Amino acid sequence: MVVSDAPSVGAARTLTFGQAINEALAEEMRRDPSVFIIGEDVAEAGTPFKVLAGLVEEFGTQRVIDSPISEPGIAGIAVGAAMTGMRPVVDIMFGDFITLVMDQMVNQAAKIHYMSGAKLRAPLVLRTTLGAGRRSAAQHSQSLHAWLSHIPGIKVAIPSTPYDAKGLLKTAIRDDSPVAFFEDKMMYRLEGPVPDGDYVIQFGVADVKREGHDITLVATSSMVHVALGAAGTLAKLGIEAEVIDPRTTFPLDKAALIASAKKTSRAIVIDEGYERYGVTAELAAVIADGAFYYLDAPVKRIGAMDVPVPFSPGLEDLTIPNEQAIVDAAKTLCGRA
């Protein structure tokens, strides 16, 4: 467990989430000639979110490769390249499209090291997005990180700040196992402090984004910011919430979640994946199992509503976990409803 974004090296600057991702990729590509990017409109277009802007100018079209719209194909090519000495970073524009690459990720990349008796490895990174709220409807708004978190052999990072995004992406690229890296597309313009120079953030180390002693709010990705907003409201009511971000769903810093829940005796888990069978279920089970005798209330889960994400703004907003839902749940758990 680490307490918050305390830049440890260099002078602090302010970068957006998207700039932090871009910088991590550029630095790793300078450091290691085996790193390359492949995906749809990643080169001159720099992706629709402009996250990769400028990379093709520095590294050329041989290392920033525009592919056809063939997600299974580019994922498969990345697995083969990774198995033979390269470190591909695959760009899957919308997280909803991971359905198309599941065989390559689940049956190929995730299995090859174990299934080959540790002879082969597939060090690839699959970068993709999650998050609703962009009025993009049911096929461009889902948060499907639970799907890959379920699979032994894959690691999953899900950063919430520019600082975390840069440090975690560098770790992902240097890792010898396949890593899925989920970026909330609504956070690309979020600003935060990022130090100059090289740093990495180890996987499996949760970060306390706000300290508190009355209730633990475990939150991932953009839900960290929703939880921090809720914590501010709760503070005015005299409830001090601790906000903790696991940063990777696998490996998972179980000890940090359990320690926080033991300290506060109450916990809410917030994640933008569907609530049903989702990340919230896993994290809640970890806390219930590890902190059972310390809990004063059942662990509460808040995930996305179990419906396809609707287009109409008023409907879409109802499906995403929000501050008020967290505040209401926290008050109930603290006996203040």
Next chain:
Amino acid sequence: MTVDVAFWLNAYRTMATIREFEERVDDLYRGAIMPGLAHLSIGQEGTEVGVCLALRKDDYITSTHRGHGHCLAKGASPDLMFAELLGKEPGYCRGKGGSMHIADQERGNLGANAIVGGSAGIATGAAMSAKMRGTDQVAVCFFGDGALGQGLLYEVMNMAALWKLPVIYVCENNQYGEYTHYTEVAAGEIRARAAAFGIPAEQVDGQDVRQVYEATSRLVEAARRGEGPAFLECVTYRYRGHHVGDVDRRYYRSRDEEEEWQRDRDPLQRLARWLTLEEVVDEGAFEALHEQVKDHIATAVQFAIDAPFPRPEEVDQDVYAEAPV
């Protein structure tokens, strides 16, 4: 014409080794010594050996669920393969892969794949990696006619053609995908699918190891020179069932058909006949060779039977590769 006797006798020996290997796999299944099932490639040795003879040790292959022959043709050791088939610790995958997942990276074998067509991406990616790393390695993607229905194959063929990747797509058309003749499930002309991407596509008699070798050599050398991918359809036949348990096959093909392929087109007999007719080898040489192969394989089987199983504590080892962060 001069005949390279040593070269072709070696080809014969490899084909005979594969056949003997597969016969013993069948025995191990029937004797309930081997866990699970296996998919035998008896009848397809001409394709497996003809293609791999055209490759260097550092060239890549990806294989299929019917992959023992590819492994052996690329130089794998029968003892370590049998150990893997029996789930034993010294096996190629430490007993964690089994019949359908043997990988042998020292000889460029990136592994057999139990998802039909599942390795098309891996082979194409290996070719892309070879090109990016500036080597002149070539990758061969083995797949059966059954994989012709998989979209991944066409996605990566498109990219291989666009980017001139050194990959040869070898379609082992053994006539049947599981229990269905390929003409019932594959529309149009097979080679036309590759030709649509501008990929040179050829068909050879997969039962003639010399034809397969000649065509593959040509395509591999072109790929090595940077001329891009190629597609080779090898017309062949699976003498046995889809897997070792598929014994009653009359509902999908006739006994006459099976006998005709074995009698008239057998790849071992064909090579032996040619070498004999050219009067470079007398028939007694083949008998002696078969005896050697039998002994070799029998020793390998015994090695596997005597080998230990993995220790229970290995079950959760190597799920993740060590990270050098």
